[in-house]
Amino acid sequence: MMASDNISYQKVSIKYGILVGLAHIVYFLLMRIFGLLHIVELSFLSGIFLIIGICVAIAKFKNARGGDINYFQGLAIGATTGVVSSTVLGLFLVVFISTIDSAYLANLQASSLFPESLSTLALFVLTIIYGSWPGFWLAFIAMQWFKKADHTMPERI
Template sequence: MMEKIGLKYGLLTAIGLIVYFLLMRVLGLVHIIELRFFNGVIMAVGVVLAIKAYKNQVANKIGYFKGLGTGIVTAVVSTTIFSVFMVSYVKIGGTALIEMLSAEQYFGERIVATPGVVIFTVLMLEGVISGFMIAFIAMQYFKQREHKVPGAP
């Protein structure tokens, strides 16, 4: 059940990330790196909604690691889909994005900024790590308030 919810909300979160990127592209704001902060906001909304949906599915008896797993699945799915979209975007004609990220010296002076390196380091690591942290923080709120051993009187 948690995987199904994670896939659903991962897909919805990826759509949000793609729409946001395309909106920034149309408005000519892709070069403003600081606006990537809103990718984290979109990820946070997706992860929290996924955990909340899972909690509702299990009648508010959410296990800590199941909830955390739901958030992580959501983050990995959304980041993977968004990364595939970005690789396609760069391959089709968005090489200026790779050059811009290289100019920002994300990769140091020795690493050649190929689309694969950019997508893996910037998007995958950033998305999965931020998604994990968001899921961890969200589970502090969603975890069960009672700390009883299941089945104990």
């Protein structure tokens, strides 16, 4: 049995999901330090971390398996990475709003992106949804590249 047989897409997804979640938190804290939390739209730029995390997770899994990855494993990596990262961020936001800055929730309620009745629980659930569904779609897009045996660009004709 090869060591690569011990690599599961779940372990890779959870690892990179946690790393992406931590990147989201660092980005959020930097926005706070620089006084940019009131610009809610900037928070969507952190989606770049999800794109990078999913691509790196799929590549690491594929490399660990000797270049062997099936399409559904790639989709599962993306979806799971999205769920884990957004859950980490959602838990952080609940703690942040509950203990550090409850005015942040009011700021979200005042934006046109969230309803005025937004609660902490609803924000937690929306955060997970906003990270999970894109995770699946990003993996679907990434797998168009990674499903190839050598995942290189095709030669020019």
